[in-house]
Amino acid sequence: MITGEYRYSLDEKGRLMIPSKMRAEIAGNVMILTRGVDRCLWIFPTDEWKSISANILESTSLFQEKARLIQRRIIAPAQEAEIDKSGRMSIPQTLREYAHLKKECIVLGMLRYVEIWDEETYMRYLESTEDSFKEAAEELGGKINWWHS
Amino acid sequence: MITGEYRYSLDEKGRLMIPSKMRAEIAGNVMILTRGVDRCLWIFPTDEWKSISANILESTSLFQEKARLIQRRIIAPAQEAEIDKSGRMSIPQTLREYAHLKKECIVLGMLRYVEIWDEETYMRYLESTEDSFKEAAEELGGKINWWHS
DNA sequence: TGATTGGTGGGAAATAGTGGGAAAAAATAG
DNA sequence: CTATTTTTTCCCACTATTTCCCACCAATCA
Numbered sequence: 534m535i536t537g538e539y540r541y542s543l544d545e546k547g548r549l550m551i552p553s554k555m556r557a558e559i560a561g562n563v564m565i566l567t568r569g570v571d572r573c574l575w576i577f578p579t580d581e582w583k584s585i586s587a588n589i590l591e592s593t594s595l596f597q598e599k600a601r602l603i604q605r606r607i608i609a610p611a612q613e614a615e616i617d618k619s620g621r622m623s624i625p626q627t628l629r630e631y632a633h634l635k636k637e638c639i640v641l642g643m644l645r646y647v648e649i650w651d652e653e654t655y656m657r658y659l660e661s662t663e664d665s666f667k668e669a670a671e672e673l674g675g676k677i678n679w680w681h682s
Numbered sequence: 683m684i685t686g687e688y689r690y691s692l693d694e695k696g697r698l699m700i701p702s703k704m705r706a707e708i709a710g711n712v713m714i715l716t717r718g719v720d721r722c723l724w725i726f727p728t729d730e731w732k733s734i735s736a737n738i739l740e741s742t743s744l745f746q747e748k749a750r751l752i753q754r755r756i757i758a759p760a761q762e763a764e765i766d767k768s769g770r771m772s773i774p775q776t777l778r779e780y781a782h783l784k785k786e787c788i789v790l791g792m793l794r795y796v797e798i799w800d801e802e803t804y805m806r807y808l809e810s811t812e813d814s815f816k817e818a819a820e821e822l823g824g825k826i827n828w829w830h831s
Numbered sequence: 832t833g834a835t836t837g838g839t840g841g842g843a844a845a846t847a848g849t850g851g852g853a854a855a856a857a858a859t860a861g
Numbered sequence: 862c863t864a865t866t867t868t869t870t871c872c873c874a875c876t877a878t879t880t881c882c883c884a885c886c887a888a889t890c891a
Contacts, residue, residue, distance in 0.1 A: 537758070537759070537774070538758055544850075545851095546869080547869095550848065553846080553847060554761070618872070619873095623869080623870090641754060644753070648758075665747075667719070669748040670719060670752060670756075673752060690838090691839095695841085695878090697839095768838070769837075770838090837887085838885105838887080838888095839887100840885085841883095841885105842882090842883090843880100843882085844882095845881085846877105847877080850873105851875105853873100856867100856869070857866100858866080858868080859865080859866070860863100861862105
């Protein structure tokens with residue numbers, strides 16, 4: 534289970550640190566990097582990626598508009614990325630541009646995968662979703678049993 | 683049952699004391715630290731956390747807006763934090779920043795989990811919610827039987 | 832008052848993270 | 862096709878941060 538929120542800066546060579554606590558959770562040093570849903574990048578451990586991409590393929594058809602949307606945005610841009618000996622990953626330019634990565638980045642552990650955000654973009658995201666978050670939390674609070682009885 | 687309101691100061695290394703009475707209630711010396719909903723941090727015993735995060739993960743999906751809101755704010759920032767031999771926990775920087783922790787902090791026992799507040803922030807919170815607290819109390823008063831007969 | 836528990840500070844070792852040089856690979860020009 | 866430049870990769874050295882540990886103070890209790 535990968536979690537944690539970290540801030541690192543992209544160096545001049547386009548490399549980004551992956552926090553050691555996350556590295557420790559990942560088998561091997563190769564991961565799959567792709568576009569995420571909200572102007573962020575997603576990084577999956579390879580086995581996680583296999584099951585997710587298979588899942589997406591199964592549940593959608595080539596002849597559906599929506600399926601192609603997802604495939605083109607999530608599946609197609611995916612590429613392998615290696616973590617170097619000092620724990621950094623280099624982020625390909627097209628993906629860097631997509632997520633507007635400049636210097637300061639946020640690395641977010643989402644349990645089964647990792648998200649990379651441009652810091653400013655992330656802050657704006659948090660602000661602009663404050664209200665809907667509170668609603669969602671309130672709603673969720675009613676649905677799940679927070680305290681396993 | 684963890685309760686109590688304590689004031690401790692963060693030292694220069696970012697460590698915060700966990701009151702011994704709370705420590706006594708906790709199995710092991712590892713806990714989960716994450717963002718809370720109102721500019722405070724939440725600390726859960728690991729088993730509490732497992733059930734909460736599993737619950738959230740189950741009832742939500744990667745491709746749902748609301749799920750991502752909750753995951754990014756509550757699940758993602760979570761990190762394991764160990765209590766050292768003298769009963770302190772070091773608070774990761776991003777979480778310290780989120781809760782505006784400077785020096786003086788308030789540690790609140792909330793029965794099944796613990797909250798950490800910046801003292802000033804907490805005082806302001808109490809003042810600014812005075813009215814809605816009274817309303818809530820009134821409302822609750824109608825619902826429950828305080829003195830179980 | 833001496834012993835035990837709760838809390839504070841800080842040194843030193845270990846680990847994590849940063850920058851950048853140099854080799855290798857890839858791209859571009861002649 | 863070769864020479865030159867640019868980009869990428871690999872690796873090492875340095876710095877910062879975290880962790881571990883111990884010594885000390887303060888309060889409580891016998």
